[in-house]
Amino acid sequence: MAERLGRPDGVLIVDDTGFLKKGTVSAGVQRQYSGAAGRTENCQIGVFAAYTSAKGRALVDRELYLPRSWTEDPDRCRAARIPEGTSFATKPELARAMVRRALDCVLPIAWVTADAAYGQEWHFRRMLEGAGVGYVLAVPKSQQVTSPAGSWRIDHVLTGAPAEAWERISCGQGAKGPRVYDWAAAKLPTVDGSDPTYNRWVLARRSLARPQEIAYYLASAPADATVSELVRVAGARWAIEECFQAAKNECGLDQYEVRRYVGWYRHITLAMLAHAFLAAMAAHAVERGAGETVRAASFPSPWQKSDGSWTLPIPPQPGTSHPGAGSAGPAGAAATRPSPGITTTSAERAPIG
Numbered sequence: 001m002a003e004r005l006g007r008p009d010g011v012l013i014v015d016d017t018g019f020l021k022k023g024t025v026s027a028g029v030q031r032q033y034s035g036a037a038g039r040t041e042n043c044q045i046g047v048f049a050a051y052t053s054a055k056g057r058a059l060v061d062r063e064l065y066l067p068r069s070w071t072e073d074p075d076r077c078r079a080a081r082i083p084e085g086t087s088f089a090t091k092p093e094l095a096r097a098m099v100r101r102a103l104d105c106v107l108p109i110a111w112v113t114a115d116a117a118y119g120q121e122w123h124f125r126r127m128l129e130g131a132g133v134g135y136v137l138a139v140p141k142s143q144q145v146t147s148p149a150g151s152w153r154i155d156h157v158l159t160g161a162p163a164e165a166w167e168r169i170s171c172g173q174g175a176k177g178p179r180v181y182d183w184a185a186a187k188l189p190t191v192d193g194s195d196p197t198y199n200r201w202v203l204a205r206r207s208l209a210r211p212q213e214i215a216y217y218l219a220s221a222p223a224d225a226t227v228s229e230l231v232r233v234a235g236a237r238w239a240i241e242e243c244f245q246a247a248k249n250e251c252g253l254d255q256y257e258v259r260r261y262v263g264w265y266r267h268i269t270l271a272m273l274a275h276a277f278l279a280a281m282a283a284h285a286v287e288r289g290a291g292e293t294v295r296a297a298s299f300p301s302p303w304q305k306s307d308g309s310w311t312l313p314i315p316p317q318p319g320t321s322h323p324g325a326g327s328a329g330p331a332g333a334a335a336t337r338p339s340p341g342i343t344t345t346s347a348e349r350a351p352i353g
Contacts, residue, residue, distance in 0.1 A: 004280035007053035052239035058279040171235025
């Protein structure tokens with residue numbers, strides 16, 4: 001995997017998918033929300049990690065989510081051959097375990113991305129910052145953004161941003177061509193005004209067809225990272241959805257009749273191995289001269305080419321923060337001082353020093 005797909009700017013993606021079931025004895029099954037179905041269903045939930053780079057993408061790790069209805073019922077666990085002593089773990093906790101394993105292996109990982117279910121969990125972000133890996137994580141619009149001056153909702157931070165702050169950029173290639181959105185990005189101020197090795201950012205992604213639809217992100221990136229790079233990482237999250245679709249359609253990821261815990265892991269692991277083999281062979285074919293099937297594209301707006309910068313004022317909204325200046329965390333103490341401006345940067349300007 002590392003040899004065929006690895007690149008220094010590789011991205012690790014975390015997400016979950018559901019496996020619909022009819023009975024009640026398969027390990028971890030219960031009525032719960034399934035993103036694959038888009039509704040609450042009787043299903044098992046698997047949390048997965050995928051790796052993507054310009055060479056290709058593949059699933060690299062998995063964990064079966066066990067709800068409390070299982071971990072608090074020893075008889076039910078024994079019947080499904082769930083190892084004794086297995087305790088309840090949330091999906092973000094399972095994700096953190098997989099990210100740690102991935103960072104300890106030979107895959108070159110520069111970035112991590114995930115949807116809001118994982119991005120809103122401050123333990124997840126702190127772990128990535130402690131590991132020295134960049135991230136671009138989706139968060140809900142109510143997410144608190146913390147700076148040395150206080151804490152505000154992320155949607156309030158970006159409300160009223162000037163038109164020049166929005167750039168039209170593709171975040172990757174989709175089934176119908178480039179996935180183009182309007183993006184706004186702003187760096188959070190540092191604690192003492194010094195030049196850090198990593199900067200924290202807030203990003204907003206606005207739909208062209210439905211401008212009222214805005215998605216929000218928190219990011220931690222090396223000081224020389226550009227807005228285009230952050231957008232690329234945010235867009236990489238779709239790669240795991242493509243992995244799920246390919247692994248289910250081509251490798252039978254969801255086509256199993258096993259009910260026990262170990263049986264689930266055996267089947268899922270073999271299906272992932274088959275999918276990774278296909279991804280590695282496709283990358284090898286490209287190296288030997290075959291045409292690429294996926295190519296990223298970026299289209300910055302033509303009106304933004306200066307080396308200047310502007311300020312997005314953070315509104316003086318009361319909020320809460322988690323201890324730790326300059327971080328974006330969960331609810332905590334209310335802000336008591338007005339916020340300074342936060343500097344945004346064009347995707348066309350030179351890397352930030």
